[in-house]
Amino acid sequence: MKMSLDKLYEVIDKKKDEFVTRLSRAVSIPSVSADVTLRPKVVEMADFVVSEFTKLGAKMEKRDIGYHQMDGQDVPLPPIVLGQYGNDPSKKTVLIYNHFDVQPASLEDGWSTDPFTLTVDNKGRMFGRGATDDKGPLIGWISAIEAHKELGIDFPVNLLMCFEGMEEYGSEGLEDLIRAEAEKYFAKADCVCISDTYWLGTKKPVLTYGLRGVCYFNITVEGPSADLHSGVFGGTVHEPMTDLVAIMSTLVKPNGEILIPGIMDQVAELTPTEDSIYDGIDYTMEDLKEAVGADISIYPDPKRTLQHRWRYPTLSLHGIEGAFSGSGAKTVIPAKVIGKFSIRTVPNMESETVERLVKEHVTKVFNSLNSKNKLAFNNMHSGSWWISSPDHWHYDVGKKATERVYGITPDFVREGGSIPVTVTFEQSLKKNVLLLPMGRGDDGAHSINEKLDLDNFLKGIKLFCTYVHELASVSP
Amino acid sequence: MKMSLDKLYEVIDKKKDEFVTRLSRAVSIPSVSADVTLRPKVVEMADFVVSEFTKLGAKMEKRDIGYHQMDGQDVPLPPIVLGQYGNDPSKKTVLIYNHFDVQPASLEDGWSTDPFTLTVDNKGRMFGRGATDDKGPLIGWISAIEAHKELGIDFPVNLLMCFEGMEEYGSEGLEDLIRAEAEKYFAKADCVCISDTYWLGTKKPVLTYGLRGVCYFNITVEGPSADLHSGVFGGTVHEPMTDLVAIMSTLVKPNGEILIPGIMDQVAELTPTEDSIYDGIDYTMEDLKEAVGADISIYPDPKRTLQHRWRYPTLSLHGIEGAFSGSGAKTVIPAKVIGKFSIRTVPNMESETVERLVKEHVTKVFNSLNSKNKLAFNNMHSGSWWISSPDHWHYDVGKKATERVYGITPDFVREGGSIPVTVTFEQSLKKNVLLLPMGRGDDGAHSINEKLDLDNFLKGIKLFCTYVHELASVSP
Numbered sequence: 001m002k003m004s005l006d007k008l009y010e011v012i013d014k015k016k017d018e019f020v021t022r023l024s025r026a027v028s029i030p031s032v033s034a035d036v037t038l039r040p041k042v043v044e045m046a047d048f049v050v051s052e053f054t055k056l057g058a059k060m061e062k063r064d065i066g067y068h069q070m071d072g073q074d075v076p077l078p079p080i081v082l083g084q085y086g087n088d089p090s091k092k093t094v095l096i097y098n099h100f101d102v103q104p105a106s107l108e109d110g111w112s113t114d115p116f117t118l119t120v121d122n123k124g125r126m127f128g129r130g131a132t133d134d135k136g137p138l139i140g141w142i143s144a145i146e147a148h149k150e151l152g153i154d155f156p157v158n159l160l161m162c163f164e165g166m167e168e169y170g171s172e173g174l175e176d177l178i179r180a181e182a183e184k185y186f187a188k189a190d191c192v193c194i195s196d197t198y199w200l201g202t203k204k205p206v207l208t209y210g211l212r213g214v215c216y217f218n219i220t221v222e223g224p225s226a227d228l229h230s231g232v233f234g235g236t237v238h239e240p241m242t243d244l245v246a247i248m249s250t251l252v253k254p255n256g257e258i259l260i261p262g263i264m265d266q267v268a269e270l271t272p273t274e275d276s277i278y279d280g281i282d283y284t285m286e287d288l289k290e291a292v293g294a295d296i297s298i299y300p301d302p303k304r305t306l307q308h309r310w311r312y313p314t315l316s317l318h319g320i321e322g323a324f325s326g327s328g329a330k331t332v333i334p335a336k337v338i339g340k341f342s343i344r345t346v347p348n349m350e351s352e353t354v355e356r357l358v359k360e361h362v363t364k365v366f367n368s369l370n371s372k373n374k375l376a377f378n379n380m381h382s383g384s385w386w387i388s389s390p391d392h393w394h395y396d397v398g399k400k401a402t403e404r405v406y407g408i409t410p411d412f413v414r415e416g417g418s419i420p421v422t423v424t425f426e427q428s429l430k431k432n433v434l435l436l437p438m439g440r441g442d443d444g445a446h447s448i449n450e451k452l453d454l455d456n457f458l459k460g461i462k463l464f465c466t467y468v469h470e471l472a473s474v475s476p
Numbered sequence: 477m478k479m480s481l482d483k484l485y486e487v488i489d490k491k492k493d494e495f496v497t498r499l500s501r502a503v504s505i506p507s508v509s510a511d512v513t514l515r516p517k518v519v520e521m522a523d524f525v526v527s528e529f530t531k532l533g534a535k536m537e538k539r540d541i542g543y544h545q546m547d548g549q550d551v552p553l554p555p556i557v558l559g560q561y562g563n564d565p566s567k568k569t570v571l572i573y574n575h576f577d578v579q580p581a582s583l584e585d586g587w588s589t590d591p592f593t594l595t596v597d598n599k600g601r602m603f604g605r606g607a608t609d610d611k612g613p614l615i616g617w618i619s620a621i622e623a624h625k626e627l628g629i630d631f632p633v634n635l636l637m638c639f640e641g642m643e644e645y646g647s648e649g650l651e652d653l654i655r656a657e658a659e660k661y662f663a664k665a666d667c668v669c670i671s672d673t674y675w676l677g678t679k680k681p682v683l684t685y686g687l688r689g690v691c692y693f694n695i696t697v698e699g700p701s702a703d704l705h706s707g708v709f710g711g712t713v714h715e716p717m718t719d720l721v722a723i724m725s726t727l728v729k730p731n732g733e734i735l736i737p738g739i740m741d742q743v744a745e746l747t748p749t750e751d752s753i754y755d756g757i758d759y760t761m762e763d764l765k766e767a768v769g770a771d772i773s774i775y776p777d778p779k780r781t782l783q784h785r786w787r788y789p790t791l792s793l794h795g796i797e798g799a800f801s802g803s804g805a806k807t808v809i810p811a812k813v814i815g816k817f818s819i820r821t822v823p824n825m826e827s828e829t830v831e832r833l834v835k836e837h838v839t840k841v842f843n844s845l846n847s848k849n850k851l852a853f854n855n856m857h858s859g860s861w862w863i864s865s866p867d868h869w870h871y872d873v874g875k876k877a878t879e880r881v882y883g884i885t886p887d888f889v890r891e892g893g894s895i896p897v898t899v900t901f902e903q904s905l906k907k908n909v910l911l912l913p914m915g916r917g918d919d920g921a922h923s924i925n926e927k928l929d930l931d932n933f934l935k936g937i938k939l940f941c942t943y944v945h946e947l948a949s950v951s952p
């Protein structure tokens with residue numbers, strides 16, 4: 001194995017420009033799932049993925065998953081791309097998942113370069129929307145197969161593929177498809193590998209074994225039948241914004257403490273063993289400061305900071321729909337305002353319990369206001385937390401592969417965000433899921449100037465190659 | 477006087493269609509001052525006004541008042557139109573003010589008809605943006621002059637005119653011009669008449685003798701250098717939205733009570749005499765319910781409702797700039813959020829004191845949060861409250877004119893909103909200002925489906941004619 005890996009590494013370095021060009025073609029397709037006018041580009045991106053894999057000999061298919069409602073119209077969902085590369089019963093089979101849609105991006109948001117033109121700077125940073133989330137890893141898999149073909153080395157495992165185009169807009173239709181295909185298309189999968197997370201920092205690779213869940217809520221307060229002039233009606237009617245702000249101020253304290261009764265009672269206790277895991281992780285307060293661009297940490301030490309990022313719940317107020325949000329000074333009493341907030345959940349919180357507790361609290365607070373406005377409470381979506389065991393053989397494969405490529409043992413980390421598909425795969429296929437990141441912690445997945453370092457891209461391709469070879473050598 | 481007034485009324489009824497056509501031409505020019513792309517239309521509207529008055533023999537001029545900053549570019553301000561009709565030293569001189577710009581409007585906002593096509597329904601309601609605010613009254617003055625010319629009746633007073641095209645966007649440049657021309661162009665004015673307010677209800681005419689002022693504030697809370705993902709950073713950093721909502725929740729109670737210490741101490745006490753004025757005003761709780769489209773009144777009776785609309789301050793939360801305001805469920809920690817709110821002021825509140833008290837309170841609350849985010853406090857603009865005396869001879873003129881046209885004594889009312897130009901005229905010219913409305917309380921000045929009733933339009937023209945004749949007959 002050692003020799004063929006070295007050859008693979010060599011050919012990957014040699015084909016660097018070709019691989020970057022392929023990524024740059026992918027980035028040039030603005031497959032923004034949240035923008036209904038760009039939906040055809042998401043479909044174009046699906047076709048690009050199908051075409052690239054097909055050229056290398058994979059059997060690809062596009063699954064039509066129907067329509068959904070968006071901005072009041074019926075919009076066709078982009079297809080989910082399924083694929084199979086190799087079908088040798090003597091080999092292990094790994095199911096890989098990536099998404100080919102991206103977050104919105106425009107120069108006006110403050111990008112330094114055109115977000116849909118991959119731009120490499122003199123530090124080898126490749127800027128572009130989707131570079132790291134999640135086109136880089138997806139192109140990485142294509143490139144890993146190509147490297148094998150180039151050298152005539154047999155691909156050591158069978159690949160099953162599941163690529164979606166709606167990840168950044170709620171993964172509509174994906175869960176149904178996975179559940180339907182669990183014992184059909186995906187039946188032979190021995191394990192699942194997802195490359196859609198990031199290193200914790202910028203220097204040390206990681207394997208991700210846990211994710212927080214999320215429960216996203218909105219609260220609607222509705223009063224007058226249309227927006228009112230505050231000069232004319234201010235002081236005489238109950239204003240929805242006043243009620244909403246009063247409610248929102250009772251959810252979380254500025255120090256992050258969740259104020260909704262009962263929420264914290266569901267959190268698994270921190271055992272001394274678990275607590276000690278955090279001691280070894282390569283993370284400093286300087287890393288946090290750099291990542292957020294300001295000295296605004298709640299906790300003074302890395303340990304508590306990481307615990308509150310990974311294993312404690314948090315509540316964020318995202319914004320208010322329907323209130324005045326422009327610049328300038330509009331003297332409006334908004335008629336209907338919708339406050340948005342979400343709770344990141346952790347073991348052993350149950351989404352249903354969280355929803356019930358939040359609803360009870362919000363209703364109670366609103367009733368105490370004695371307002372004549374109307375309240376509506378809505379759980380927009382929920383996704384469960386997920387936690388795997390770093391002791392599983394699959395994680396050992398990931399660890400060995402990372403050590404081989406980077407020469408260092410990766411940190412085992414969790415993430416504060418949610419990837420609901422992880423839970424879906426694990427529950428439906430009943431196989432282990434490994435989150436194997438390609439990019440760094442400062443890649444800015446959903447921000448302006450998203451990037452992927454060329455070094456991470458190439459080492460990431462090497463990592464995928466090494467991972468499949470390590471996987472092949474595990475005794476069944 | 478009686479005979480010539482009757483003849484004027486007759487000719488106004490006769491020329492009804494011509495007058496409506498003129499209004500409809502004015503409405504067809506989308507002179508939206510807040511929309512930079514429509515700025516040429518505001519200038520076109522200025523030209524239209526100049527042309528119509530010039531045809532009738534008035535001397536008109538356009539005053540260039542330079543540029544202002546809008547959406548990051550230097551945009552030329554529309555001219556202020558000054559005019560003079562008659563210059564007979566033996567006559568009284570009245571300065572009239574109107575504005576020829578309008579609020580934004582589009583079918584998508586929910587208009588039933590094209591907002592820039594004056595559409596008359598079978599109840600005689602003329603729908604169109606600016607119909608009542610403030611093109612109807614402006615066309616009313618042109619029509620009043622025309623009626624006199626048609627009959628060969630001498631116009632009984634000299635008119636000075638000041639018409640602006642930036643009223644709906646902060647009246648930029650107007651105050652400076654008024655102060656500069658107070659003892660020049662406007663020197664001969666004996667009084668000022670502004671028709672830019674409305675009846676309280678839909679049946680009884682009013683004269684407006686008081687306005688609330690306004691102090692508009694924003695609070696900026698800034699944390700990270702860019703928006704963050706709530707999954708990744710939630711729970712580890714101080715979130716600007718949490719801080720801002722905490723501050724905003726301490727400003728006003730859901731029952732309208734202002735919570736900022738010291739604000740209420742400045743409010744003039746309600747004397748029994750003043751209190752009794754409110755007993756006679758034609759206003760019911762049903763009027764309020766109809767106007768706001770919901771049963772959300774804070775007070776159960778018309779008296780306290782009107783007092784809180786006119787003679788008590790109020791604080792409204794308008795919205796938040798920089799937070800997530802779209803539909804959908806974005807899991808963002810906004811990096812910088814700007815809360816907007818304003819206080820309507822009344823005698824004897826001073827804008828400077830209000831600003832100081834608000835700033836002290838906001839700063840104190842923010843400090844108590846122990847947040848590491850940064851706070852900035854800003855007074856975006858202030859305009860003073862204004863109050864005149866219903867006992868002034870000018871109000872008596874307005875009262876007699878209204879009685880002559882409508883056959884009923886008008887209610888003397890105040891308004892909850894602000895018209896800063898009123899204070900500017902009064903302070904600069906040191907002359908009495910009369911607010912003489914044309915439209916009804918349900919005209920929907922800044923809403924969708926703005927309208928002016930044909931009956932109010934025609935009676936308004938008659939009112940202007942009668943007003944100038946009554947004015948001429950007042951002994952100096």
Ligand SMILES: [Zn+2]
Nearest residue numbers: 133134167196
């Ligand atoms: Zn992703």
Ligand SMILES: [Zn+2]
Nearest residue numbers: 133168445446
């Ligand atoms: Zn993403």
Ligand SMILES: [Zn+2]
Nearest residue numbers: 575609610672
């Ligand atoms: Zn107006």
Ligand SMILES: [Zn+2]
Nearest residue numbers: 609644921922
């Ligand atoms: Zn207006």
